[in-house]
Amino acid sequence: MIFRDITDTKFKGIEISSYHEFDHEKVYYYEDDNTGIKSLVAIHDSSKGPAIGGCRFKEYDSFEQGLNDVLRLSRGMTHKNNVAQIPFGGGKAIIFQESHKSDNLLRSYANFLNLLEGQYISAEDIGISLEDIRFIKKYTEFVFDNIDPGPYTAKGIYYVIKEAINFCFSQPLTDKKISIQGAGSVGMHLAEHLANDGANVFISDIDKSKLENIENPNINPIDDAFSLECDVFSPCALGAIFNKSSIKSLNCKIIAGGANNQLQDLSIANALHNRGIIYIPDILINSGGAIGLTKDLMKRNEVETESDLMNIAYRVREALTESHEKSISLQDTIRELII
Numbered sequence: 001m002i003f004r005d006i007t008d009t010k011f012k013g014i015e016i017s018s019y020h021e022f023d024h025e026k027v028y029y030y031e032d033d034n035t036g037i038k039s040l041v042a043i044h045d046s047s048k049g050p051a052i053g054g055c056r057f058k059e060y061d062s063f064e065q066g067l068n069d070v071l072r073l074s075r076g077m078t079h080k081n082n083v084a085q086i087p088f089g090g091g092k093a094i095i096f097q098e099s100h101k102s103d104n105l106l107r108s109y110a111n112f113l114n115l116l117e118g119q120y121i122s123a124e125d126i127g128i129s130l131e132d133i134r135f136i137k138k139y140t141e142f143v144f145d146n147i148d149p150g151p152y153t154a155k156g157i158y159y160v161i162k163e164a165i166n167f168c169f170s171q172p173l174t175d176k177k178i179s180i181q182g183a184g185s186v187g188m189h190l191a192e193h194l195a196n197d198g199a200n201v202f203i204s205d206i207d208k209s210k211l212e213n214i215e216n217p218n219i220n221p222i223d224d225a226f227s228l229e230c231d232v233f234s235p236c237a238l239g240a241i242f243n244k245s246s247i248k249s250l251n252c253k254i255i256a257g258g259a260n261n262q263l264q265d266l267s268i269a270n271a272l273h274n275r276g277i278i279y280i281p282d283i284l285i286n287s288g289g290a291i292g293l294t295k296d297l298m299k300r301n302e303v304e305t306e307s308d309l310m311n312i313a314y315r316v317r318e319a320l321t322e323s324h325e326k327s328i329s330l331q332d333t334i335r336e337l338i339i
């Protein structure tokens with residue numbers, strides 16, 4: 001078994017603390033031949049409290065690709081928690097998917113968390129379900145097993161979309177056309193909220209089975225949400241979907257969705273601004289899950305949690321106002337929050 005603080009070392013050929021995505025406190029590596037686990041935890045900033053964030057079980061082409069992902073995502077968590085005004089730091093874990101997910105592997109991940117002694121508290125992310133987290137909880141206290149964050153993330157985004165439509169059109173959601181990419185935990189809950197509020201919702205998923213049992217008449221399954229002509233496009237599937245080429249086929253006025261790291265690089269925010277599209281950055285909009293996850297620890301009841309979710313939209317309104325007054329992108333208005 002290997003458990004190492006690799007922050008100030010050269011590891012697998014990379015000087016971790018000189019790596020271009022590194023501005024972190026700590027990076028830890030864990031490996032156990034008995035269970036096949038190879039995992040990284042990055043702690044970006046714990047000045048406001050223990051680092052929290054999800055764990056990804058994902059195939060990576062190389063160690064570097066995994067390192068890059070965990071560094072970017074953990075930084076995003078710091079920013080997101082700042083925006084959500086919750087007293088937690090930013091962290092993230094990845095498990096390199098080299099074989100199938102097993103109970104042994106999950107137990108091994110619990111051991112990694114125990115060795116970190118609470119510096120990082122883990123939730124689920126791509127490839128790790130709430131069920132997995134509940135299994136891991138049998139072996140460590142350092143996980144959030146209380147709720148599925150998806151519905152909370154979706155509720156926060158719903159309030160933001162409502163606010164953004166009101167800001168741009170001075171109109172309610174009724175009959176507004178919203179196109180959602182990804183009918184997973186976030187996308188489907190978001191679709192329901194919007195449709196129940198009278199919006200005309202279109203939703204796509206590469207997994208067609210996710211679109212089979214839709215009963216709400218205001219939710220319409222489609223093949224391609226990305227280029228549909230609409231008022232709001234909501235990416236709730238993958239990151240890095242906006243690049244110089246892909247944004248040419250967008251046909252929306254506002255982008256507001258839950259997917260992490262949607263821009264291939266930050267210059268795309270200005271390219272969208274120059275095209276007259278309002279891009280609401282993910283860290284400004286998708287912190288509802290972190291609010292939901294930490295509500296029990298912070299002893300927030302459902303009413304207080306709902307008000308915390310609505311506050312996400314108030315902060316977006318402030319940013320929209322500033323962006324409009326200064327004629328700059330929303331990404332530029334939140335620069336102070338994220339540097």
Ligand code: NAD
Nearest residue numbers: 149150153182184185186205206207236237258259260289
């Ligand atoms: P999920 O895995 O439940 O759903 C994602 C869905 O997207 C899946 O149904 C998948 O089939 C679909 N998909 C993948 N590629 C697609 C494509 N090219 N086109 C259309 N659909 C595609 O994940 P989720 O929990 O709903 O999260 C969605 C996104 O939001 C992820 O990027 C996640 O990292 C991010 N996010 C989630 C939360 C949360 O609380 N769950 C919080 C913050 C950010």
